[in-house]
Amino acid sequence: MAQEWSLPPVVERLWGREPVPRRGPRPRLDLAMITSAAIEIADAEGLTGVSMASVASRVGVAATALYRYVGSKEDLLTAMADFVVPMPPDAAGRPWRDYLALWTRAQRDILLEHPWLLPIARLSPPLGPRRLLWLDRLLAALDGLGLDDGERINVASALAGYALTDSALVTTVGVGEAQLDDGGIEGAGDYGEVLAGLLDPETYPALSAAVRGGALRGAEGWVDDDFRFGLELLLDGVEALIARRASGDDAGGK
Structure with missing residues (x-):
């Protein structure tokens, strides 16, 4: 049962x-x-x-x-x-990859517009009708591509988690009850300079070389570039999984 x-x-x-009261004044x-x-x-x-x-x-x-x-x-x-969550974006005949990119970016935009939502979203699985509608629309976008229900839900979780993590990194002010003292760091360039002064090349050889080589120097718009880069990596993984299921080659899969 x-x-x-x-x-x-x-x-x-x-x-x-x-329950709707049958008698009495309207609340x-x-x-x-x-x-x-x-x-x-x-x-x-x-x-x-x-x-x-x-x-x-x-x-x-x-x-x-x-x-x-x-x-x-x-x-x-x-x-x-x-x-606070609006209606999910309309698939409107978009290819699955385009829709997943739009869906993930929209999730990130909501969190950046309402940064107070970050600590709530981290702690609570979706139970309300609007948030579950987002999940439904993404599952529908992956329908017919050879993924089972569990895999489609895992894709949704990975993309939603990426939007959440990226939003938390981009948001520079404290959220919830805590405030973060970042020492005035603004952007990747400042962060790179701080790390360059902290890292011992012998203890952190790879990271130190990357920082000193300007990997975090970044150009204007680095935040969006980084988000798009990570999103494309995730979508490449989803595409590879779909191709593997289509070929019947489950090596390295479930």
Whole structure:
């Protein structure tokens, strides 16, 4: 018998499963209104500015009124992580590789636009309808290419993880409750100069040679160039896997 899971009430509400009262006045609030207010605060002040009190003040009610919709700040963060995500890009007949590149870049753009989302996305698997819609669209883009369901989900996880990691590296301000003291480092050039002064060529021969040779000096637009380079490596791997499955050669595979 399949196990019956008890989902948090806020997740049930995300899926529209909240019971609709048959009598009485229409509620002044709903989850969408509360979450939108919290997102506005997070975009302006970061997660440190988000509290039940600050959100209640923005929507014009007492903090206690929010608990009918979100039981805690953690529930609120769960809702925010789903509401802030737009609809996934439309495949619109694109080749699978083009769509996966567009999908991954769009994931990264969301995280860069809302850096407060980084610590939430790292800690919570998708349960809300919008985030799962993104997963569905990527799986559909890989349909019919010879990959099994597990492999397609692993491709999605790898690409989403890459978008998350790259966004965390690009974001230079602290997110969540912590602030990072980077000593004023801005960009790859500064980072390379710092490493050149730290690295002992005898202990770090390969890295030291790369840094001193200007590998991190970078030109204008290095951030996007690095992202595109890493993304192409990942997509090359997916393409190689598809070719291997098509040829029936599973050597080195599962």
